[in-house]
Amino acid sequence: MIKLSQIKKSYGRQEVLHGIDLTVGKGDVVAILGPSGSGKTTLLRCINYLERPSDGEITIDGFTVHCKRPTKADIHHLRKKSAMVFQQYNLFRHKTALENVMEGLVVVHKLPKEQARLRSVELLEKVGLGDKLDAYPSQLSGGQQQRVGIARALALGPKVILFDEPTSSLDPELVGEVLSVIRKIAKEGITMIIVTHEMSFAQDVASHVVFMDNGTIVEQGKPSELFQSPKEERTKQFLKRFAPESAYSI
Amino acid sequence: MKLDLSFIWTALLQLLTAIPTTLAVTGVSVVCGLAIGTVVALIRINRVPVLNAAAAAYVTFIRGTPMLTHLLLVYFGLPFVIDAICESFGWPFRSVSIPMIGFAYIAFSITAGAYLSEVVRSGLLAVDKGQIEAAYSVGMTTSQAIRRIVFPQAFAILLPNLSNSTISMLHGSTLVFTVSVVDINAKSQIIASSNWKFFEAYIAAAVLYWGLTFLIERVTAMAEKRFQMYNRGGVS
Numbered sequence: 001m002i003k004l005s006q007i008k009k010s011y012g013r014q015e016v017l018h019g020i021d022l023t024v025g026k027g028d029v030v031a032i033l034g035p036s037g038s039g040k041t042t043l044l045r046c047i048n049y050l051e052r053p054s055d056g057e058i059t060i061d062g063f064t065v066h067c068k069r070p071t072k073a074d075i076h077h078l079r080k081k082s083a084m085v086f087q088q089y090n091l092f093r094h095k096t097a098l099e100n101v102m103e104g105l106v107v108v109h110k111l112p113k114e115q116a117r118l119r120s121v122e123l124l125e126k127v128g129l130g131d132k133l134d135a136y137p138s139q140l141s142g143g144q145q146q147r148v149g150i151a152r153a154l155a156l157g158p159k160v161i162l163f164d165e166p167t168s169s170l171d172p173e174l175v176g177e178v179l180s181v182i183r184k185i186a187k188e189g190i191t192m193i194i195v196t197h198e199m200s201f202a203q204d205v206a207s208h209v210v211f212m213d214n215g216t217i218v219e220q221g222k223p224s225e226l227f228q229s230p231k232e233e234r235t236k237q238f239l240k241r242f243a244p245e246s247a248y249s250i
Numbered sequence: 251m252k253l254d255l256s257f258i259w260t261a262l263l264q265l266l267t268a269i270p271t272t273l274a275v276t277g278v279s280v281v282c283g284l285a286i287g288t289v290v291a292l293i294r295i296n297r298v299p300v301l302n303a304a305a306a307a308y309v310t311f312i313r314g315t316p317m318l319t320h321l322l323l324v325y326f327g328l329p330f331v332i333d334a335i336c337e338s339f340g341w342p343f344r345s346v347s348i349p350m351i352g353f354a355y356i357a358f359s360i361t362a363g364a365y366l367s368e369v370v371r372s373g374l375l376a377v378d379k380g381q382i383e384a385a386y387s388v389g390m391t392t393s394q395a396i397r398r399i400v401f402p403q404a405f406a407i408l409l410p411n412l413s414n415s416t417i418s419m420l421h422g423s424t425l426v427f428t429v430s431v432v433d434i435n436a437k438s439q440i441i442a443s444s445n446w447k448f449f450e451a452y453i454a455a456a457v458l459y460w461g462l463t464f465l466i467e468r469v470t471a472m473a474e475k476r477f478q479m480y481n482r483g484g485v486s
Contacts, residue, residue: 050383076391084387090380094402094480104388107398136480156388 001026001191002160007046007056007067009039016042018215019056024160024208027189031202031223034212035238040195041087043212044162047193048082049075061159080108083153087165089145091137097124097148098133101155109156123151127181143174147181154185161185163194199242203227211235257447261438261454268437269458271351275423275433278355280416283362290367292396295374305367312364317357317422324357325429354426358419365415373408374400406477413470417463434458 002024009017017039024030032040045051046067047058053067060081065074083104091100101120105111111119124130127147137145146166153161166182167175179201186192186205196202202209203223210220211230219232230236293305312320329345336343377400385395427436434455442451 048387050386076389079386080389082387084384086380086384086387088380090378090384090387092381092384092399093378094399094406103398104390107394108389138481152388 003059005057007053009053016215029186029206030193030208031206032195032210038212039215040212044164044195048079081159083156083158084162085149085153085166087168089149096134101152104156123154127151142170143177146178160191165195254450257450258454261441261451265437268434272433275354276420279358279362279419282359283366286363287366287370291370309364317361318425320361321357325353350429351431362419369408369411373404376407377403409474416466
C-alpha cells in the first residue's frame with residue numbers, strides 16, 4: 001500500500017538518508033526505531049513531503065511521486081493521503097479542539113459544517129475529550145493536546161497516519177494516556193507508521209519493526225524476531241539498553 | 251501676553267470639522283499600507299525571484315527618506331507621469347482633476363507600506379513553523395494554510411506594532427498642509443493666524459491629536475483582547 005523506494009535526502013553536501021526502501025501493507029503498524037540522528041524522523045517527514053527527498057519514489061495507495069521533479073499538484077495529492085501526529089502537537093493555536101479537528105474536513109474535504117462537526121465530536125469523544133470541545137490548545141495539557149492531534153489526523157480518514165515521536169515531549173505521567181489511544185486505533189486496522197523511543201510500546205503494538213541507523217535501515221522484521229533475536233550487531237547494541245519486558249503504565 | 255482659556259475651547263470646536271480629513275488620510279494610508287506591506291512581506295519571506303530585490307529596495311528607500319519627501323515627490327512628480335500616460339493613450343483625463351488629498355493618500359500609503367511590511371514580516375516570522383506544517387499535513391494548499399492558519403495568528407502578534415505605526419501615521423498626516431490639504435494641524439494654523447492666538451489654537455490641536463491617539467490605543471487594546479483570546483490559558 002505504501003512503498004518507498006531509494007529515498008535519498010541531503011542537506012547541502014551531507015546525505016542523511018542513503019536510499020531507503022520500505023514497504024508497508026494495509027493495516028500494518030510499523031514502528032521505526034533508532035538512535036537520535038539516524039534519520040527516522042526525516043524519513044517519516046519525507047512521506048508527506050514536509051521534507052523534500054532529493055531522490056527516490058514514494059507510492060501511497062497507488063499514487064506515485066517521483067522525488068526528482070515533483071509538481072506542486074503531486075505533493076498536494078500525496079499529502080491528502082496521509083495525516084501526521086507531531087512531536088510538538090502543532091495544534092492550530094487560534095482554534096478550539098473541535099475547530100482543530102473540523103478544519104481539515106471543512107477546508108480540504110469540503111464537508112458541510114454540520115456533518116464535519118458531528119464527526120469531529122465523535123472522534124474527540126473517542127480520544128476521551130468529549131468535555132473539552134471548546135478548549136483552546138493553550139488550555140489543554142500536553143497529553144490532551146496530543147489526543148486532539150490524533151483526532152485531527154483520524155478525521156481525515158487517511159490511508160496512513162504518520163506519528164513523529166508522539167510522546168517524546170510529554171512528561172511520563174501523560175505518556176500512558178496517549179499510547180493507549182494509539183493502541184486503540186491500531187486495533188481498528190488503520191495503517192500507521194510510528195517513529196518512537198517507547199520500546200515496549202513498539203514491541204507491543206507494532207506488526208513490523210524497522211531499526212535505522214546513520215540514514216539506512218539496518219534491520220527490520222516482526223517485533224518478536226527483532227527484539228528477541230536481532231541479527232545485526234548494531235541492533236543488538238542498541239537494544240541492549242532496553243530491558244526486554246520494561247513495562248509502561250496506562 | 252495672557253492665555254485666553256476660552257479661546258482654546260472655541261478653537262477646539264472649529265477644529266472638529268477637520269477631524270474627518272485627518273482620519274481619512276491616516277485610515278487610507280494605514281489600510282492601503284497594510285495591503286502593500288502584506289504583499290511585500292510575503293515576497294520577502296518567500297524570496298520570490300526578482301520581486302524580492304525590488305521589494306527590498308522599496309523598503310530601504312522609503313524608510314531611508316522622510317515622509318515629507320515622499321509627499322513632495324508624489325505631488326510634483328506624479329502629475330507628469332499621469333499626464334504623459336494619458337496623453338500617449340489619448341485619454342482626456344489630466345492630473346489637475348486629482349484632488350490634493352489624493353496625492354496625500356498615495357504618498358502616505360507608499361510610506362506606510364514600507365514600514366508595515368516590516369511589521370507584517372515580523373508577525374509572520376513569529377508564527378511557529380509547526381503551524382504551517384500541520385496545515386500541510388491535513389492537506390491544505392499553501393494559500394489555504396497562509397489565509398486560515400498563519401495570517402490570523404500573525405495578525406494577533408503584530409497588533410501592538412500596527413497600533414504604533416497607526417499612531418505614527420496619524421501624527422505624520424500633519425504634513426498634508428504642505429500640499430494645501432486642511433487637516434487638524436493646518437486648520438489650527440489658520441485659526442491661530444487669523445485670531446492672533448497661536449498658543450491657544452495649537453493647544454487645542456494637541457488635545458485633539460491626543461484624543462485621537464487615545465482612541466487608537468483603546469481600539470487596539472480591544473482588538474488584542476479579541477484576537478488573542480486563544481492565548482488565555484496558562485500553558486502555551
